[in-house]
Amino acid sequence: MSEHALEGARTRPAEHAGPERWLGTAWRQFRIERKMFWRNPSAAFFNFLLPLLLLALFGAIFAGERAKLDVIVPGIAGMSVMSATFIALAYNVTLLRERGILKRLRGTPLPTSAWLGGVAANAVANTVLQLALVILAGHFVFGVAWPSDWLALIVFVGLGVVCFAALGVALAHAIPNFESAPAYVNAVFIPMILIAGVFYDEKSAPQVLRDAAEVLPLKHLIDGMSGAMVHHEGLADHGVALLVLALWAAVGLTLAIRGFSWEARRD
Amino acid sequence: MSTSAAIEVDGLRKAYGDHEAVRGVSFAVERGEVFGLLGPNGAGKTTTVEILEGYRTRDAGTVRVLGQDPGERPPALRERVGIVLQSSGTYPHLTVRETVSHWASLYARPRDVEDVIALAGLQEAADRRARTLSGGQARRLDFALALIGDPELIFLDEPTTGFDPAARRAAWDTVRTLRELGKTILLTTHYLDEAQALADRVAIVKDGRLLAEGAPGELGAGAARYRVAWRDGAGVAHERETDDPTGLLHELTGGALARGERLDELSVTRPSLEDVYLELTAEAIA
Numbered sequence: 350m351s352e353h354a355l356e357g358a359r360t361r362p363a364e365h366a367g368p369e370r371w372l373g374t375a376w377r378q379f380r381i382e383r384k385m386f387w388r389n390p391s392a393a394f395f396n397f398l399l400p401l402l403l404l405a406l407f408g409a410i411f412a413g414e415r416a417k418l419d420v421i422v423p424g425i426a427g428m429s430v431m432s433a434t435f436i437a438l439a440y441n442v443t444l445l446r447e448r449g450i451l452k453r454l455r456g457t458p459l460p461t462s463a464w465l466g467g468v469a470a471n472a473v474a475n476t477v478l479q480l481a482l483v484i485l486a487g488h489f490v491f492g493v494a495w496p497s498d499w500l501a502l503i504v505f506v507g508l509g510v511v512c513f514a515a516l517g518v519a520l521a522h523a524i525p526n527f528e529s530a531p532a533y534v535n536a537v538f539i540p541m542i543l544i545a546g547v548f549y550d551e552k553s554a555p556q557v558l559r560d561a562a563e564v565l566p567l568k569h570l571i572d573g574m575s576g577a578m579v580h581h582e583g584l585a586d587h588g589v590a591l592l593v594l595a596l597w598a599a600v601g602l603t604l605a606i607r608g609f610s611w612e613a614r615r616d
Numbered sequence: 617m618s619t620s621a622a623i624e625v626d627g628l629r630k631a632y633g634d635h636e637a638v639r640g641v642s643f644a645v646e647r648g649e650v651f652g653l654l655g656p657n658g659a660g661k662t663t664t665v666e667i668l669e670g671y672r673t674r675d676a677g678t679v680r681v682l683g684q685d686p687g688e689r690p691p692a693l694r695e696r697v698g699i700v701l702q703s704s705g706t707y708p709h710l711t712v713r714e715t716v717s718h719w720a721s722l723y724a725r726p727r728d729v730e731d732v733i734a735l736a737g738l739q740e741a742a743d744r745r746a747r748t749l750s751g752g753q754a755r756r757l758d759f760a761l762a763l764i765g766d767p768e769l770i771f772l773d774e775p776t777t778g779f780d781p782a783a784r785r786a787a788w789d790t791v792r793t794l795r796e797l798g799k800t801i802l803l804t805t806h807y808l809d810e811a812q813a814l815a816d817r818v819a820i821v822k823d824g825r826l827l828a829e830g831a832p833g834e835l836g837a838g839a840a841r842y843r844v845a846w847r848d849g850a851g852v853a854h855e856r857e858t859d860d861p862t863g864l865l866h867e868l869t870g871g872a873l874a875r876g877e878r879l880d881e882l883s884v885t886r887p888s889l890e891d892v893y894l895e896l897t898a899e900a901i902a
Contacts, residue, residue: 377721381710388709388745449704456669456699457722457765458691612671 371463378459378467379474386471396437396475400429400483407548408491417549422487423575424547429479430509430574431538431567434472438517439524439534441468447527451611472514480506484578498577501584505573508594512566515601522608541567566597621680622647622769622800623668628677630663637663639824640677645802647768650795652815652832653804656897660824661804662702665773668802669699682769695724698762698770702777706757708747712738715746716760723765735793736760737786752783759790770794772803776810788813808890818889820896827896832889843885844868849877 387393404425411417445451454464487493496502524533542548544558545567554562562568569590576582584591623645630638638660645651653661666672667679670686670693679686684693706715716733720726733742736756741749749757755775762770772791776784791814794801805811811818812832819829828835842861846868847853858864861884872879 374722377718381707381714381718384714385707385709448708449701450706452671452701453699453704453706453761455671456694456697456701457719458694458724459722460691 371460374459374463375466375470378464379470380467382467382471383474386475396433397479397482399432400425400479401486403428404483404486404491418487418491418493419579420546420549420575422483422491422493423578424545424571426480426483426487426578427509427545427567427571427574428542428547429483430476430506430570431513431542433475433479434510435513435517435520436534436538437472437475438468438514439520440530442518442521443524443527443530446521446610447613449613452613455611469510469514473510476506476510494579496578497581498583501577501582501587502574504584505570505577505587505590505594508591508598509566509570509574512570512594512598512601515598515605516566519601519604519608522604522610526613541565544568545571547571564593566594569593620647621645622649622682623651623802624678624680625664625668626678628664628667628679629675630660630667630672631675637824638667638674641821641824641826642677643819643826643829645800647800648795648798649816650791650801650803650814652811652818653802653821654806654808654811654815654818654893655804655821656806659806659821661806661821662773663824664821665771665802665804669697669771670694695765696768698765698767700758700762700770700772700775702773704758706746706754706761709745711743711745712749712757712760713742715757716764719761719764725766726764727766729764732760732764735763736790752779752786755779755783755787756790759787763794767799769800769802772801774804774806776805776807784810808893812889820893822897828892835889835892841887843887844883845885846882847880848872849875851880853881 404422407421407425408418411421442451455461484496488495520533520537524530544554544562545565546552546554546562547567552559569587573584573587573590573594576587621644623643625644626642628638628641629636641660641664643651653664655661663672667674668681668686670689673687682693682696684690686693707718710718713729713733717729720729720732733739736759738753738756738760741753741756746754746757759775762772775791776787779787788810791801791803795814801814803811803814815832817830818832818835820827820835841857841859843855843857844861844864845853845855849872856864865884868879868882
């Protein structure tokens with residue numbers, strides 16, 4: 350199927366490529382993605398409820414244990430970044446491909462980059478909303494301090510969004526049909542949040558799991574976010590985390606673009 | 617081939633692994649014409665059309681669509697071409713009007729959204745979400761989305777497969793309306809009656825090759841065989857093929873009159889598109 354892989358990317362813009370037109374198209378795509386997101390209320394509801402629910406549960410379990418709450422709140426914030434980008438895009442791209450919507454869009458003058466821009470901006474909007482909820486709830490309900498280094502938080506979230514959004518699109522290429530999407534997504538997501546120390550301080554995990562977590566991006570995202578949110582650490586303290594995230598972002602973007610397929614597989 | 621042809625295809629080839637889906641196909645579609653690619657499933661119709669639409673690359677041959685090579689995917693070409701795919705979905709949570717309006721925003725010079733909704737016969741369903749549409753209405757939405765960019769050329773890949781008779785008639789009416797608007801249409805179908813009803817010219821495709829090409833009424837005229845059928849005095853049905861129906865009828869009617877019999881149910885038919893099609897495509901069975 351590599352014959353359809355982004356054939357258009359190299360010859361695309363040229364004629365319509367006025368930047369205003371591109372921005373207008375990406376903006377309209379973003380607006381319609383937002384509209385569709387809110388039109389599916391149960392999905393929208395759980396999208397925001399899940400992190401809050403987890404926060405409430407663990408907040409109740411660790412009530413008053415400051416050190417544990419300081420692990421949980423940035424952990425759930427990091428998990429939110431991953432779920433709002435990685436999970437959402439893996440599902441969304443698979444669904445659009447299997448329903449033939451991608452193929453239909455490819456027959457129009459819509460530039461691929463403008464479409465992806467709108468879709469990614471939608472994931473970013475959900476990430477920002479989820480993070481805001483987690484940070485507000487963490488502060489007002491559990492008494493966690495306000496983030497200490499906003500710049501570091503923004504950089505880590507930005508890099509995390511690029512990394513996990515790209516990995517989500519890349520995973521969509523590996524998912525053969527929409528029915529199997531939950532299995533593929535959970536097979537990646539659940540082990541990753543368990544070993545990355547979302548729900549506990551990963552230093553208490555066995556060495557082999559800690560090594561695995563070191564290689565994967567989520568632990569580094571959470572390290573950077575927790576540094577910025579509760580430990581008064583900035584970008585300089587998390588150079589390795591930035592590097593690992595950037596490497597995964599590069600891998601994700603390469604796989605996402607190289608493997609992109611517009612059509613459902615024909616068996 | 618005239619230089620003004622909407623589509624020119626010469627020596628087109630495409631293989632998937634060992635399977636040669638298209639084996640040297642050549643044809644031209646004039647502007648304003650409805651051209652039908654008719655053939656059984658797996659004949660290579662969709663592969664051919666998807667190469668013309670820019671979805672697939674070709675292995676060999678030259679292809680021109682509105683003067684441009686679709687393999688290079690020029691954006692300007694996609695402004696001028698409308699595509700109805702064999703099966704493709706729309707955003708389930710948008711209404712018909714929102715969907716058409718969003719698609720309109722993708723084109724530099726779209727048609728009016730309400731006009732297109734009316735043209736596709738979707739006024740009543742305009743405020744319904746796409747996921748609640750019936751199969752026929754969803755197909756009308758496919759037409760609407762293919763028309764919204766005001767294309768010169770429209771590809772219809774099996775536009776009525778799986779339709780009930782009423783929905784097929786409605787789709788046919790839409791195609792005729794498009795033709796009256798001066799659009800060029802390339803239609804694929806495995807329904808003979810559809811090709812006969814809609815196409816100005818038909819090419820019969822099988823196993824990746826063009827077997828015959830011409831106006832539906834003329835295809836088979838070259839075969840010059842007439843079929844004469846009747847029932848004799850004893851009520852037994854007869855059927856004979858001939859190059860010379862005049863002579864055969866003279867012989868039959870003369871004999872019957874001499875015996876004082878009637879030839880019930882006497883008919884003379886020219887080979888229809890169906891006969892030509894069956895003859896050309898049935899060699900495996902014969």
